[in-house]
Each structure stands twice: as C-alpha cells, then as structure tokens.
Amino acid sequence: MTPDFIRESLDALGKRDADIAKALGLVGYPEPRNREPGFGALLNIVAAQQVSTASASAIRARLLAAVDPLTPENFLAASDVTLRAVGFSRRKVEYGRGIAEAMRSGLLDAERLAAASDDEVVAALTALRGLGRWSAEIYMLFSLRRPDVWPAEDLAIQEALRRLKGLELRPARAASEIIVESWRPWRGVAALFLWHYYKGAP
Structure with missing residues (x-):
C-alpha cells in the first residue's frame, strides 16, 4: 500500500x-x-509474538546479523544456540524451523500464498505450528498488502x-x-x- x-x-x-x-x-x-513476502516476513511475525515492538525490532536485527542471508536453508542450518542468542525462545526456534522446513519442501510457497484467497492464506498458515489467525492476517496486511x-x-x-x-x-x-x-x-x-x-x- x-x-x-x-x-x-x-x-x-x-x-x-x-x-x-x-x-x-x-x-x-x-x-x-509493507514487508517483502516470504520466509523472512513470516519469521518476523513469529519474532514479534508476545514481545514489545522494540524487543521484536532488536531480535530481528540480531537475527539478520546471525543468519545472513535469511533463507529457510540457512535458518535450518543455524544451531539452536545461535537462534536462542538472538532472542528466540525454545518454542519460537521450533516454530521457525517448522516454517523453514515447510518452505524448503514446497509445502508452503510464497507465490501460491500471494495468489490465494484470504481464507486460503489463513488455512495454509494456521496449519503450521506457531502461526495463528492473527499471524496470517498480519502477513496478508503487511506482505500481501491486502487493504481489507x-x-x-x-x-x-x-x-x-x-x-x-x-x-x-x-x-x-x-x-x-x-x-x-x-x-x-x-x-x-x-x-x-x-x-x-x-x-x-x-
């Protein structure tokens, strides 16, 4: 927008x-x-869950420094110690790895999400651990830029x-x-x- x-x-x-x-x-x-659609945007949404805006921004900055470039493959290759050090909780590490694996395997595809209806996007994202309806709506609003x-x-x-x-x-x-x-x-x-x-x- x-x-x-x-x-x-x-x-x-x-x-x-x-x-x-x-x-x-x-x-x-x-x-x-606006946020670029794809893995990074979904991971940012996970990072922002249940923390302040300032804390989420700090976590994102540390993550980008530690996992560069931020791709599903690089995230999966990073150790739990590295991911915990940037500020991810144990559960958020699990969520992030689940999203990364879904995108690497093709189960979740950014281009298909962009072409899907709102209900289809919600269904696809909430099928993954760590992504609820709020997460799906934030992704549609910021990354898919859907104005309604x-x-x-x-x-x-x-x-x-x-x-x-x-x-x-x-x-x-x-x-x-x-x-x-x-x-x-x-x-x-x-x-x-x-x-x-x-x-x-x-």
Missing part, C-alpha cells in the same frame, strides 16, 4: 465515519508498513477502536467486525490508522 493509497482510503473513510475524520485531524496519516484485512484479535487494534468509538470495553472479533463493516473495502487501511492512533492519540 502506497502513502497516496492510504491517504485516499482514509479520506474516503472519514467521509463515512465522523470518528475517523476527527481522529485524522488529531494524529494525521500513518506510514505504510481486519486483524480483529490484535490488542492494540482493540484498544484503539475502543478509544475511537468511546466504548467501555475492548471489542472482541464479533463485535469489532460489526463496528467496522461500513469500512469495507479499506478495513486493513483503517487497521494501519488505528495502530497509528493508538500510539499518537492525546
């Missing part, structure tokens, strides 16, 4: 939703968060939506999907904005 596409989509959403229009006036437009993907289980998205709409509680998936139904076909762009709003709203 380009900056122009994000801006145009949010301007259109602002005309539909006064809360978005008001929030845009407060925090402005988010930057794109809604990562409803992301806690920051839930909190930002709660603030935006003045809700008492963070909305779970079913409730949030009702709230954002009118944001189609730009729910993914709205998610980018909500992360931005979460960090920058006064």
Whole structure:
C-alpha cells in the first residue's frame, strides 16, 4: 500500500465515519508498513509474538546479523544456540524451523500464498505450528498488502477502536467486525490508522 493509497482510503473513510475524520485531524496519516513476502516476513511475525515492538525490532536485527542471508536453508542450518542468542525462545526456534522446513519442501510457497484467497492464506498458515489467525492476517496486511484485512484479535487494534468509538470495553472479533463493516473495502487501511492512533492519540 502506497502513502497516496492510504491517504485516499482514509479520506474516503472519514467521509463515512465522523470518528475517523476527527481522529485524522488529531494524529494525521500513518506510514505504510509493507514487508517483502516470504520466509523472512513470516519469521518476523513469529519474532514479534508476545514481545514489545522494540524487543521484536532488536531480535530481528540480531537475527539478520546471525543468519545472513535469511533463507529457510540457512535458518535450518543455524544451531539452536545461535537462534536462542538472538532472542528466540525454545518454542519460537521450533516454530521457525517448522516454517523453514515447510518452505524448503514446497509445502508452503510464497507465490501460491500471494495468489490465494484470504481464507486460503489463513488455512495454509494456521496449519503450521506457531502461526495463528492473527499471524496470517498480519502477513496478508503487511506482505500481501491486502487493504481489507481486519486483524480483529490484535490488542492494540482493540484498544484503539475502543478509544475511537468511546466504548467501555475492548471489542472482541464479533463485535469489532460489526463496528467496522461500513469500512469495507479499506478495513486493513483503517487497521494501519488505528495502530497509528493508538500510539499518537492525546
């Protein structure tokens, strides 16, 4: 997604939703968060699970320094000691090796994922240990750049939506999907904005 596409989509959403229009006036437009599709993107998603954004960035930097280039083959060749030293837990090492083996064997293919429907991408990725629905949605949003993907289980998205709409509680998936139904076909762009709003709203 380009900056122009994000801006145009949010301007259109602002005309539909006064809360978005008001929030845009407060925090402005988010930057794109595009990632190259493939093994590295999936491994980055695993690295980001259950850690802060700063910690995930540090882990990614150490991983790229230790496993260069970051390919399935090189990741599989790296020792557990090396991977634990960059910040991967024992379980994340297992998850990463499972993803690497699936991509090396052809069971998981980046080009096939890019051509698949949203439901097919979710099914293919969640079949692997360590990748749940949130992981699949983040991959579709950042790497496949699909503008209508809604990562409803992301806690920051839930909190930002709660603030935006003045809700008492963070909305779970079913409730949030009702709230954002009118944001189609730009729910993914709205998610980018909500992360931005979460960090920058006064």
